[in-house]
Every structure is written in structure tokens, then in C-alpha cells.
Amino acid sequence: MNVQVPAYIVAVKPREDDHDLHVIISDRTRGADRYFMNVEVSGLPRNHMDEPAFARVRAEIRSVVPEVDEGGSGYIRVSPAARVLIQGSLFFDGDHGAGCQSCPGPAWAKPTTVWEIHPVFSITER
Numbered sequence: 001m002n003v004q005v006p007a008y009i010v011a012v013k014p015r016e017d018d019h020d021l022h023v024i025i026s027d028r029t030r031g032a033d034r035y036f037m038n039v040e041v042s043g044l045p046r047n048h049m050d051e052p053a054f055a056r057v058r059a060e061i062r063s064v065v066p067e068v069d070e071g072g073s074g075y076i077r078v079s080p081a082a083r084v085l086i087q088g089s090l091f092f093d094g095d096h097g098a099g100c101q102s103c104p105g106p107a108w109a110k111p112t113t114v115w116e117i118h119p120v121f122s123i124t125e126r
Contacts, residue, residue: 001090003117006126008081010036011106012061014068019043021061021068022075022104023120024111029081038093038104039086039117053121060123075106088120 007025014021021041026034041061044054062068064084067076093116105111 002121003088003090005037005086005117006084007037007086008083009065009078009123010081011075011077011109012065012068013075013104014071015073016043020118021058023061023123024075024105024109025084025086026081026109029083034109036105036109036111037113037116038111039088039120041123042119054119057120057123061120064123064125075109077106083126085122085124085126086117086120087122088117091116091118093118 005025007027008029009023010026011024012021016022020043023039023041025037025039028034041057042054044051044058064082065076065078067078070076093114103110
């Protein structure tokens, strides 16, 4: 199912083995009772199928969170959180589990659900 979610980007992990960008979104900018979700901006396909569409979304995340290009292996905290509208496909990623140490997200922003938006079709500031 395709979804459209207003959210705040709070963290981004620019380096993954599959070249996807893990983006942690939240329902609010701050507070103890926030909900978090992982969304993934896909890496460019090896066969170049639909590459312009994937490249466009990667450019969109870079325009919202320029720190993505700084690299590093850990999560980059986005402060202040970026107010965005995310569009993409809802995906049940049972491989990740929910809230575990190896699950996506920094320790302070772990999703408690295995539902993701993956792939992301669009990220626009709102």
C-alpha cells in the first residue's frame, strides 16, 4: 500500500551495505512520548532500471538534510528536526525486529514497529 505521511526527520544513517539511506522519522520534534519509524531511501539500482526516479529521491533527501553527504557509519542527528511529507510504499520488514539493539535507529530514536516506508517515492519539506 502506498502512503503519504507528514513527519519530522530526526536522524539519517548515510552508510549501509545495501547503499540505502535509513531515515528515522517522528510524529513530533521533541518529547518523551514520540513515535519513531524507519523509512528507506533506496540506493541506485545496479541494472539502472528507473535510476532517474531513485536519484531524484536521493537528491530530495540531500536538499532537506545536507549532512547526509558528510558520511560516517553512524546516525546523524537532524537538529532541528526537518518537517517533511514522505510518500512511499508501506513495507513490513520482519527481518529488523522492533526496538532491538541491532534494529534501525540511534539509541534515542528506536522505532517500536517493524513497519517501514520502503521505498520512498518523495520527500518534500512542508
